[in-house]
Amino acid sequence: ASSHPLWPDIERKVASQVSMAKLGVGECGAGWQLFAEDGEMKMYRREEEVDGLVVDPLKAVHVVKGITGFEVCHHFFSPQYRYDWETTLEHMVVVETISEDTILFQQTHKRIWPASQRDAVFWSHMRRLPDDQDREGPDLWTVVNQSTELPQYPANTGKCVRVYLTVCLLCQTLVNPPKNGGPVTRDDISCKITYCSVVNPGGWAPASVLRAVYKREYPKFLKRFTAYVMSKTKDKPIRF
Numbered sequence: 254a255s256s257h258p259l260w261p262d263i264e265r266k267v268a269s270q271v272s273m274a275k276l277g278v279g280e281c282g283a284g285w286q287l288f289a290e291d292g293e294m295k296m297y298r299r300e301e302e303v304d305g306l307v308v309d310p311l312k313a314v315h316v317v318k319g320i321t322g323f324e325v326c327h328h329f330f331s332p333q334y335r336y337d338w339e340t341t342l343e344h345m346v347v348v349e350t351i352s353e354d355t356i357l358f359q360q361t362h363k364r365i366w367p368a369s370q371r372d373a374v375f376w377s378h379m380r381r382l383p384d385d386q387d388r389e390g391p392d393l394w395t396v397v398n399q400s401t402e403l404p405q406y407p408a409n410t411g412k413c414v415r416v417y418l419t420v421c422l423l424c425q426t427l428v429n430p431p432k433n434g435g436p437v438t439r440d441d442i443s444c445k446i447t448y449c450s451v452v453n454p455g456g457w458a459p460a461s462v463l464r465a466v467y468k469r470e471y472p473k474f475l476k477r478f479t480a481y482v483m484s485k486t487k488d489k490p491i492r493f
């Protein structure tokens with residue numbers, strides 16, 4: 254895929270998104286406010302507006318037992334599972350499978366009254382990252398979704414307002430080998446998940462509506478998605 258015209262953008266975006274995702278909420282600048290908490294899941298947001306539009310960056314951290322970073326990224330990246338966990342999705346088109354780890358999507362999301370319906374066109378790239386701390390244990394896995402322009406899907410021509418998004422899912426598998434030296438089972442693993450997203454709604458939507466949507470939808474999405482991965486993997490061999 255390194256020959257594809259998007260490749261330089263993908264390389265640059267993945268590098269910048271992963272380094273930002275690795276920063277704790279305390280480090281990457283002030284202004285992160287905790288807005289939702291549920292067990293191990295903590296969701297933070299920053300209140301930001303661009304041209305009067307709410308684009309509140311979101312950062313969620315979660316630790317889930319019994320699954321690996323590869324399994325989380327695989328179910329997030331692969332189109333065949335998306336309708337199972339993405340409740341706001343109305344329609345998804347795989348525009349181009351650039352390579353086995355890079356796909357171009359067009360998605361329409363269900364209309365959220367009183368705002369107009371939204372669609373998104375983005376490339377999605379999944380990658381294993383060498384662990385820079387050289388800690389032993391499995392590597393990191395990431396999926397980055399980045400809006401891009403596609404001539405065959407011009408923005409704001411039909412019923413939908415085009416959103417512009419940047420999303421990074423960064424996963425680290427934690428293995429706690431059993432004392433008796435036996436094989437590692439799902440009871441001995443967990444996954445540290447960092448989910449970062451910035452969604453520019455594209456066209457006007459009331460700040461109160463957008464903030465209510467994000468406050469309601471993001472916690473629901475992360476809980477539902479991680480529960481889905483657990484259900485899909487629990488009786489299967491572990492994939493690191």
Ligand SMILES: CCCCCc1ccc(-c2ccc(S(=O)(=O)CCO)cc2)cc1/C=C\c1ccccn1
Pocket residue numbers: 339341342360362365368369371373398416418420450452454458462463466467470471474
């Ligand atoms: C007025 C409403 C405007 C927002 C509409 C909207 C736009 C984009 C998106 C969205 C959210 C997550 C992704 S992803 O993480 O890349 C996974 C692949 O689907 C891509 C798109 C959603 C939603 C609408 C609802 C909403 C908002 C947050 C969280 C969940 N749902």
